[in-house]
Amino acid sequence: MQFEHGISAIDTGFNRPRFDASHLIIEAGRAAFIDVGTNYSIPALLAALEDKGIARSAVELVIVTHVHLDHAGGAGEILTHLPNAKLAVHPRGAPHMINPARLVASASSVYGAEQVAQTYGELVPVPPERIIEVRDETVLELAGRALRCLDTPGHARHHFCVWDARSRSVFSGDTFGVSYREFDTAKGAFILPTTTPVQFDPIAMKGSIARLLLLDPQAIYLTHYSRVQDVKRLAADLFEVINAMVAIAEASRESAHRHEALKDELERLYLDRAQQHGCTMSREDMAALLATDVELNAQGLEIWLEHGRR
Incomplete structure (x- = not known):
C-alpha cells in the first residue's frame, strides 16, 4: 500500500x-523500516525493497517502536540481510534485542512456549554495535529527513513513537491503539486502545496520546493497521474507551470469574461501539476479528489491577 512522501505499508x-503492518520510508534512495513483524515477515519486507528498486545496502535504519514480538520479533533476522542498517530501540528494550531470552520467556508466559516458537520462530540476537538507543527527542536522520522519537509510555514503558515532519505524520506502534480496516465505515476509521500485558498504564497512555495531539498530525500510521486520519476524533474515542475499560476492570475486581467477566464486558463494549460506528458485520463476525484483542486486553487489565493500579 503506497502513500505520499515515500511511505508504504507492508502486510x-x-x-x-491487514492485521500487522511494517512501514517503509524511502528518502533520496535510502530507506528505513518502522516495525518489522516476526521472522516469518522478513521475506515480504525484502520483496518490498526489491519491488521498489531499493538495494538492501541502502536500508540505514530498522526502527522498532517497542519490543513486543509482533513489532520487533524479526528485527535480528532482518538485520542479517541489511548490511548497513542499525536498529533503533528504546533503552529499556535494547537489552532484550541483544539477548532475547527474557523476551521469549515473557511471551511464553502469555501465549505458551510452543505457541511462541510456532508463531515467532527463533529470535536472532542483535550485535550491540548495531544498536542505537533511542531516548526522548532523539532525532534519527534518513538522507537528511528528520525522524523525531518521542517517549510514549502507557502501552509499554519501553515504547516510543516517531514524528515525521516531512509528512506531518506519527508512526505510533501501539500507543494510538488499533484500527482494523474491516471496521471502516462512511464515518471513517474505528479505533480501540490496546492494553496487552504487561505494562498498561491508563494515565500514561492518555498522556502519550495527548502529546501526539500537540503535533497536530495529518495522519497516524498504526502497526495494526496502517494509516488513519481524522486524528482528533480518534483520540477522543481512545480517551473514552480507555476510561470505559478502566471502569470495567474496577467493576470486575472482586468477581469470582474475573477473567471471563472482563472478556464478556470488553467484547460487549467493543461490539456496541462498532455498531454505533456503522459497522454492518454480524456481532459474531466482529467478535471473531476482535477475539485476540479481547483476550489480551483482559489479561493486561488484570495485571494492571494486581500490580500497576494507581
Whole structure:
C-alpha cells in the first residue's frame, strides 16, 4: 500500500491479512523500516525493497517502536540481510534485542512456549554495535529527513513513537491503539486502545496520546493497521474507551470469574461501539476479528489491577 512522501505499508502476514503492518520510508534512495513483524515477515519486507528498486545496502535504519514480538520479533533476522542498517530501540528494550531470552520467556508466559516458537520462530540476537538507543527527542536522520522519537509510555514503558515532519505524520506502534480496516465505515476509521500485558498504564497512555495531539498530525500510521486520519476524533474515542475499560476492570475486581467477566464486558463494549460506528458485520463476525484483542486486553487489565493500579 503506497502513500505520499515515500511511505508504504507492508502486510507482514502475521495472524491474518491487514492485521500487522511494517512501514517503509524511502528518502533520496535510502530507506528505513518502522516495525518489522516476526521472522516469518522478513521475506515480504525484502520483496518490498526489491519491488521498489531499493538495494538492501541502502536500508540505514530498522526502527522498532517497542519490543513486543509482533513489532520487533524479526528485527535480528532482518538485520542479517541489511548490511548497513542499525536498529533503533528504546533503552529499556535494547537489552532484550541483544539477548532475547527474557523476551521469549515473557511471551511464553502469555501465549505458551510452543505457541511462541510456532508463531515467532527463533529470535536472532542483535550485535550491540548495531544498536542505537533511542531516548526522548532523539532525532534519527534518513538522507537528511528528520525522524523525531518521542517517549510514549502507557502501552509499554519501553515504547516510543516517531514524528515525521516531512509528512506531518506519527508512526505510533501501539500507543494510538488499533484500527482494523474491516471496521471502516462512511464515518471513517474505528479505533480501540490496546492494553496487552504487561505494562498498561491508563494515565500514561492518555498522556502519550495527548502529546501526539500537540503535533497536530495529518495522519497516524498504526502497526495494526496502517494509516488513519481524522486524528482528533480518534483520540477522543481512545480517551473514552480507555476510561470505559478502566471502569470495567474496577467493576470486575472482586468477581469470582474475573477473567471471563472482563472478556464478556470488553467484547460487549467493543461490539456496541462498532455498531454505533456503522459497522454492518454480524456481532459474531466482529467478535471473531476482535477475539485476540479481547483476550489480551483482559489479561493486561488484570495485571494492571494486581500490580500497576494507581
